[in-house]
Amino acid sequence: MENLNYDVWILTVGNELLIGRVVNTNASQLGKMLTLMGFRVSRIIVVPDDIEEIVEEVRRATGRVRLLVTTGGLGPTYDDLTLEAIARALNRQLKVNPEAEAMIREFYSRRGMPMTRERLKMAVMPEGAMALKNPIGAAPGCVVEEGGTIIISLPGVPEEMEAMFKSEAAKILERIAPQISIVECSLTIKGVPESTIAPAIESTAKKHPEVYVKSHPKGFELGAPVLDVRALASDVDRGSAEAAALEALAYIKQEVVRLGGSTDEARCG
Amino acid sequence: MENLNYDVWILTVGNELLIGRVVNTNASQLGKMLTLMGFRVSRIIVVPDDIEEIVEEVRRATGRVRLLVTTGGLGPTYDDLTLEAIARALNRQLKVNPEAEAMIREFYSRRGMPMTRERLKMAVMPEGAMALKNPIGAAPGCVVEEGGTIIISLPGVPEEMEAMFKSEAAKILERIAPQISIVECSLTIKGVPESTIAPAIESTAKKHPEVYVKSHPKGFELGAPVLDVRALASDVDRGSAEAAALEALAYIKQEVVRLGGSTDEARCG
Numbered sequence: 202m203e204n205l206n207y208d209v210w211i212l213t214v215g216n217e218l219l220i221g222r223v224v225n226t227n228a229s230q231l232g233k234m235l236t237l238m239g240f241r242v243s244r245i246i247v248v249p250d251d252i253e254e255i256v257e258e259v260r261r262a263t264g265r266v267r268l269l270v271t272t273g274g275l276g277p278t279y280d281d282l283t284l285e286a287i288a289r290a291l292n293r294q295l296k297v298n299p300e301a302e303a304m305i306r307e308f309y310s311r312r313g314m315p316m317t318r319e320r321l322k323m324a325v326m327p328e329g330a331m332a333l334k335n336p337i338g339a340a341p342g343c344v345v346e347e348g349g350t351i352i353i354s355l356p357g358v359p360e361e362m363e364a365m366f367k368s369e370a371a372k373i374l375e376r377i378a379p380q381i382s383i384v385e386c387s388l389t390i391k392g393v394p395e396s397t398i399a400p401a402i403e404s405t406a407k408k409h410p411e412v413y414v415k416s417h418p419k420g421f422e423l424g425a426p427v428l429d430v431r432a433l434a435s436d437v438d439r440g441s442a443e444a445a446a447l448e449a450l451a452y453i454k455q456e457v458v459r460l461g462g463s464t465d466e467a468r469c470g
Numbered sequence: 471m472e473n474l475n476y477d478v479w480i481l482t483v484g485n486e487l488l489i490g491r492v493v494n495t496n497a498s499q500l501g502k503m504l505t506l507m508g509f510r511v512s513r514i515i516v517v518p519d520d521i522e523e524i525v526e527e528v529r530r531a532t533g534r535v536r537l538l539v540t541t542g543g544l545g546p547t548y549d550d551l552t553l554e555a556i557a558r559a560l561n562r563q564l565k566v567n568p569e570a571e572a573m574i575r576e577f578y579s580r581r582g583m584p585m586t587r588e589r590l591k592m593a594v595m596p597e598g599a600m601a602l603k604n605p606i607g608a609a610p611g612c613v614v615e616e617g618g619t620i621i622i623s624l625p626g627v628p629e630e631m632e633a634m635f636k637s638e639a640a641k642i643l644e645r646i647a648p649q650i651s652i653v654e655c656s657l658t659i660k661g662v663p664e665s666t667i668a669p670a671i672e673s674t675a676k677k678h679p680e681v682y683v684k685s686h687p688k689g690f691e692l693g694a695p696v697l698d699v700r701a702l703a704s705d706v707d708r709g710s711a712e713a714a715a716l717e718a719l720a721y722i723k724q725e726v727v728r729l730g731g732s733t734d735e736a737r738c739g
Contacts, residue, residue, distance in 0.1 A: 221502025
């Protein structure tokens, strides 16, 4: 297998996200879970329920990133197109996946409901796919691999997405995740505007290229600007990651005091 | 100018969005405002604070969509790279924009603060850009046009993004927006599962291809499934858009009753 590092793209499918009816909490939730596993999320893409547009982004990711996680478009309706698009992007046949079909039959028979054409559609997957059990809803997830890229398709309903990620997808990802710890430390600064502390942040970031340092304006308290400065570090050893993040913040703390501002103690989590 | 229709891509820049520290409310807020103006938002893309990755997406959009709206990366810090990336993507020089410089000077002089190298950085824009006044914060926005694509860059702080969109960007967009009205009507269904009503939604969507019909599961009430069905229609005439959306929902209502469920009255907004 090629070495595609630990880059991940998240592809969320759904017109409701593009027209602003729904906020994309799936993407941020996935971003957090994947980052904490040590992956580098380098793209979140939202596409319409349009097969050509889904195909374009799946093709762009395949062979380029280690992992593509999709959400949405697995349901029973005519505009649930994700698995058809993945099959087309990878030039694979669409077939009823027997494991997926069994999961769906079980879901409905427990509720005393028959199998229908629409329900069976949720079992139609690209050839060679592995079905993932949906712990809450009807639509199974799907995993395929191509050109070194693993494509994991999860449902769009946030509770189903999260449940399937934690109970099913995480098992697959743990095998390919880097063995590292990620630590974020933060510091609250009062009395120094962001543009005044910017040179200190720039120099600490240059001195510690492995630490991601970023300031976040938090508004004003009693007329004085309040900023959060956050340092994100990763290392095979958790203690080393934390030490690197704290070292980056220590320099900023010192500069804040020199510039007449104040800070609290750095917190790590 | 080429006819690039009314397609819009939204490019939101920031590692904090990718690692899930911040939910991308800017994208959904922009998606809503642009859809209501009659544009078709066909992509939301989140990229890291990495110049090559921003350049790649700006190049992909240029000459392809009518409008690219970016958020984030306009501030004073070293990792605010959006305008540098746009200049590189369009092969333009970066220059201090005199209007932007005047806006920044005014912002800080009012607060009794001097101009610094970091603050002046916020005035550095691609050659030929127009600066947009920031009604709240320090960083001006930026507009450039290339290959029929207008690129509007807004700040990443949500309040600043929204204020600049409404007071500055909307004026530019109104001139190029289609002269149409968008109406969304919705219906709440009880007692019929999504997979059971799916064939009716499919056939109404096929019968009314200009209406976007979608079901949204809302959970259960007293053991019975609850669904929202929404129909989005657009037309030069608002009344016609509403009539089309209501007609699409009327068929679903009839099917729900036939299947033993109940609905409320359709609401439009």
